Amino acid sequence: MMGRLSDIRIKLGKSIRKKRRSMDITQEELCRKAGCFKQVFLSKIENGHKLPTNAALKEISRCLESNWEIRIEVFEKGEKL
Numbered sequence: 001m002m003g004r005l006s007d008i009r010i011k012l013g014k015s016i017r018k019k020r021r022s023m024d025i026t027q028e029e030l031c032r033k034a035g036c037f038k039q040v041f042l043s044k045i046e047n048g049h050k051l052p053t054n055a056a057l058k059e060i061s062r063c064l065e066s067n068w069e070i071r072i073e074v075f076e077k078g079e080k081l
Helices: 002-022 027-034 039-046 054-063 069-075
Strands: none
Touching: 002 039, 027 039, 027 054, 039 054
């Protein structure tokens, strides 16, 4: 189970980083737009060390104009956080 959770964290983090970079937004800019977490927390999410809360994930998705894109990449095989 622990390995699976680690895989989910890594996949989610990579998806967020990829989308953020494709929009040419820095971590600091994304945090400012979301207004609910600090850059160090986002860095930990993107590097697969932390899972965002549902509220943080919702804000990240909103700020990246990607309501479901990030979640779909993580859940495409029926995985759940």
